[in-house]
């Protein structure tokens with residue numbers, strides 16, 4: 008007989024360190040007052056669990072629940088199975104621990120598993136329901152995705168190769184000249200690419216006002232979205248409080264005006280360029296030229312492009328940080344990539360996109376870097392829009408489905424016993440060529456990992472991100488060797504996740520970057536001069 012998913016009661020959402028004072032006080036009150044009662048309820052509940060996915064014993068583990076490393080550890084799957092269910096103050100959260108379940112629900116049933124949680128403050132007020140990544144599943148979302156695919160699809164992203172090649176050379180030169188704190192170079196590099204690809208802007212400097220403006224917006228957005236920030240998310244009637252009495256509402260509405268002006272200004276620059284006969288490929292140019300076909304209003308266009316931009320900056324920079332860490336921990340992998348580059352590209356010129364098809368080890372490294380790096384450890388929540396029955400269990404409408412990405416990407420049944428190792432050869436066949444079918448199932452688009460998400464919400468920027476990363480890996484490895492500085496002690500930490508914003512970064516680490524041959528720097532500069 009069908010059963011409902013077992014529930015336990017959790018406080019995940021109120022443990023965040025953000026939020027206004029009232030929310031935090033209320034959260035603390037509920038936490039203290041509720042603990043005794045909940046302990047009793049949960050204990051009796053867990054004793055009587057029906058077979059199937061188990062709710063988490065939250066009382067003992069409440070601190071762990073707020074800790075992504077605990078949740079993302081493979082032991083969770085051993086302990087709780089393929090599906091873990093938490094009732095977070097009335098909202099069901101299903102944490103998916105197997106690719107089989109993720110595909111069954113998020114891809115095969117994607118019609119009902121493709122919405123997002125509804126955020127009153129950030130959704131209704133701060134972005135006027137125009138922020139791509141949190142749009143509910145519906146017409147506007149479908150239109151945003153269609154328009155994005157016109158320029159970001161697998162067959163069209165080659166338009167951006169010149170930008171990506173130029174930026175890879177700039178990055179390599181910057182790292183040779185100033186190797187300390189590589190993360191700041193990755194950061195500038197990723198934003199610079201996104202600004203060029205979206206708005207045809209020239210390369211930017213580290214402290215460019217564009218980055219500052221966009222990051223201010225992103226910081227506010229992420230703060231608002233964080234559980235516990237706004238009381239109105241728990242008491243929706245508060246949205247009807249008049250503006251005069253609700254500062255959060257006034258602020259959010261003002262931010263919408265301010266951010267719309269910013270995104271419209273970026274779009275306006277491309278509009279002016281086109282009017283002046285400057286017609287170069289960019290996302291904004293495509294959107295403007297196809298205005299009547301797309302039927303989007305000007306403010307919708309501005310937010311679409313603006314939020315594709317914000318989604319791609321930090322994620323790509325973070326992927327580079329994890330990859331660099333892997334290069335330090337696995338010098339043998341680096342050495343094999345160097346050998347491939349020497350054989351295919353040689354040392355007379357830096358690599359280009361024309362070389363990429365002949366660099367199977369570097370392409371496998373791209374897949375492995377994305378598999379191994381927990382950039383978004385739980386993906387983005389897919390909200391279920393109807394009650395659903397799965398393997399005899401009811402998953403209630405409104406459940407937020409999170410993908411336990413590291414557990415899914417580290418499944419030994421899919422990737423082999425050495426899942427924790429950074430080993431690109433898992434993607435290569437006996438001839439050293441890329442396998443076409445990976446991981447026991449035909450992975451959508453052949454990624455061989457689940458880092459870009461699933462189904463109708465899969466990352467629309469994934470082909471562009473892959474182009475950026477593969478060109479960066481090839482160029483940086485062609486030019487230099489990465490080593491731990493002399494005297495470094497202890498093992499590098501590959502487990503801890505540092506999540507100041509959208510993505511989960513590794514703990515900062517020191518890295519020495521040594522040019523592989525004396526001419527490398529001059530050849531990079533010469534390559535770059537072709538783009539100037």
Ligand code: HEM
Nearest residue numbers: 140318319322323326386387459460461464465466468472
């Ligand atoms: C390594 C880099 C990146 C990673 C790991 C990544 C990962 C993701 C993930 C996991 C999602 C949610 C998918 C889901 O809900 O199933 C997502 C959504 C999204 N990504 Fe990416 N992404 C990356 C780079 C980019 C880039 C470069 C762009 C833009 C060019 C981009 C644009 C977006 C957008 C607009 C969404 C929202 C899609 C929607 O809600 O329907 N991403 N990304």
